Amino acid sequence: MTSTPPGRALLWLFGGALIFFLVAPIVVVMITSLNASPYMDFPPRQISLRWYANFFTSTEWVGPTLLSLRIALIVMIVSTVLGTLAAIGIVRGDFRGRQALEMFFVSPMVVPIVVLALGLFFLFSSAHLLDKPVALMLGHTLVATPLVIVLVRAGLRATDASLELAARSLGATYWRTLRHVTLPSIRESVAAAAIFSFLVSFDEVVIAIFVGGPDATTLPKRMWETIRFEIDPTLTAVSSVLTLVAVVVLVAAELLRKPTN
Amino acid sequence: MRAATPSPGALLTAVSPANSRPAKHVWRSREGLLVLPALVFYLAIYLYPLSRIAAWSFFDNGPTLTYYRDLLGETMYYRALANTLEISLLSTALCLLLGYPLAYLMATTAHRARRVLMILILIPFWTSVLVRTFAWIVILGNNGLLNRTLIALGVTDTPMKLLFNMTGVQIGMVHVLLPFMVFPLLAVMSRIDPNTLRVARSLGASPRRAFIEVFLPLSRPGIAAGCVLVFLLAVGFYVTPALLGGPGQVTLATMIDMQINTFLNWGLAASLGVVLLVVIGIIFAVFSRAFGVRELTGSGGA
Numbered sequence: 001m002t003s004t005p006p007g008r009a010l011l012w013l014f015g016g017a018l019i020f021f022l023v024a025p026i027v028v029v030m031i032t033s034l035n036a037s038p039y040m041d042f043p044p045r046q047i048s049l050r051w052y053a054n055f056f057t058s059t060e061w062v063g064p065t066l067l068s069l070r071i072a073l074i075v076m077i078v079s080t081v082l083g084t085l086a087a088i089g090i091v092r093g094d095f096r097g098r099q100a101l102e103m104f105f106v107s108p109m110v111v112p113i114v115v116l117a118l119g120l121f122f123l124f125s126s127a128h129l130l131d132k133p134v135a136l137m138l139g140h141t142l143v144a145t146p147l148v149i150v151l152v153r154a155g156l157r158a159t160d161a162s163l164e165l166a167a168r169s170l171g172a173t174y175w176r177t178l179r180h181v182t183l184p185s186i187r188e189s190v191a192a193a194a195i196f197s198f199l200v201s202f203d204e205v206v207i208a209i210f211v212g213g214p215d216a217t218t219l220p221k222r223m224w225e226t227i228r229f230e231i232d233p234t235l236t237a238v239s240s241v242l243t244l245v246a247v248v249v250l251v252a253a254e255l256l257r258k259p260t261n
Numbered sequence: 262m263r264a265a266t267p268s269p270g271a272l273l274t275a276v277s278p279a280n281s282r283p284a285k286h287v288w289r290s291r292e293g294l295l296v297l298p299a300l301v302f303y304l305a306i307y308l309y310p311l312s313r314i315a316a317w318s319f320f321d322n323g324p325t326l327t328y329y330r331d332l333l334g335e336t337m338y339y340r341a342l343a344n345t346l347e348i349s350l351l352s353t354a355l356c357l358l359l360g361y362p363l364a365y366l367m368a369t370t371a372h373r374a375r376r377v378l379m380i381l382i383l384i385p386f387w388t389s390v391l392v393r394t395f396a397w398i399v400i401l402g403n404n405g406l407l408n409r410t411l412i413a414l415g416v417t418d419t420p421m422k423l424l425f426n427m428t429g430v431q432i433g434m435v436h437v438l439l440p441f442m443v444f445p446l447l448a449v450m451s452r453i454d455p456n457t458l459r460v461a462r463s464l465g466a467s468p469r470r471a472f473i474e475v476f477l478p479l480s481r482p483g484i485a486a487g488c489v490l491v492f493l494l495a496v497g498f499y500v501t502p503a504l505l506g507g508p509g510q511v512t513l514a515t516m517i518d519m520q521i522n523t524f525l526n527w528g529l530a531a532s533l534g535v536v537l538l539v540v541i542g543i544i545f546a547v548f549s550r551a552f553g554v555r556e557l558t559g560s561g562g563a
Contacts, residue, residue: 011366014363019381019382022436025385083299095293104303113499114518115537119311123306138306224500227394227504246389
């Protein structure tokens, strides 16, 4: 565009500094995780993988990691099914109050997660489900479903609804049309939604603090406690692994999105 | 943006042959039934719990306003509300100040460079907030990377206090919230026709004048959407103020946690939750009056 070269260079300098600000902390933690000493030196004086070894062997970390994986997997399945069906109903359906329902479905994204967690705390304490994995699964599903709806809705709006009509007019039943025409055409966005809903649950901490407990401690909750009460260098290894998970998820979602563009 | 593409319903009416009309009606209503599982889930796990919050805040063996009276009577709660607004306003302003030039750079640069910048923003964006907050503790602590570097360089003798105060909270919050400002800004800026700026220039406007009088006003919907989004998220923020803030940065969100997990005062926690929701409702109402709901929810968001 019409910007003078020196101004442009300054803009790039500023942008570069800002990107550095965004990325550097994560890189610092990843490098720090390779320390041999427990003092979190940067750069490490001696390299070792002892904090990774500790993360993958101590029951204090392995238990919560497995629980988080289990919860995230179930949240992924439930929220993807609920959210995909809801998105199809909203975009293709025709009923009274459709727009109001759409806003209602997306609204948990605007409500502070502390307030959601507080409500879930009241709900699960009266249902005697506090400190049980199922409470976390339900809570995380509430956070993940709006995201699924938004992603699948965008995918549906980009596809051609007349294909579905063509299938119907050629005699396909309602369910066959859904199964063989609608769902295949939004495969990529559903897959991306599934991946992101997994990540949302895997990283979620506030609901885990409110409705989890000693019997249902997820990985983020364990990290939270460790950061608050005694900083343990194992955290640097855990953080690096979580970052790598996020990068893998991002790359996977990006690869899925490409064919549609 | 949405108005430009015909709704699926309109599309169906346009292409459907006349003889399929009766079947079409059934088909369309049956599609709508797919929202039911999610609706049941939302009523049980979303709406009912929210109503429990309202119930806890207004009832204690019968209707009562005790908890709200407690809130009004204690300066501690005013402080929490004031802190929340102060932290949120400051981080929104910082995000706009920093995010606008970055979004402008991305909107006006070549596609490949923009893609690289986008990936570099998305990686931290999808990294857990907890991980990023922990990273700042490692960097900003008294014995952290930044202070050690500054002392080694002779900039200061004693470590600067960068954690457990407003500085720490703002660094952590801006780090998390900046992408939420950049994305809506970028969405709006990418749709601004570069020719409008060329026309302004060819009519004799300086680059600065063309920017201020043409580009800036056209990017207004993005500014509005970004500010609302960041402000709403900031008001409800919990992890960052709790871990990077000190006693002076107690917010409504951290206060709710304290009432539940430390003081075991459920009614007060519930009334704080209601206050937080009301604050969010007011923000949304004010912004949508100023900018129009359509700009906030429709055209701005990506």
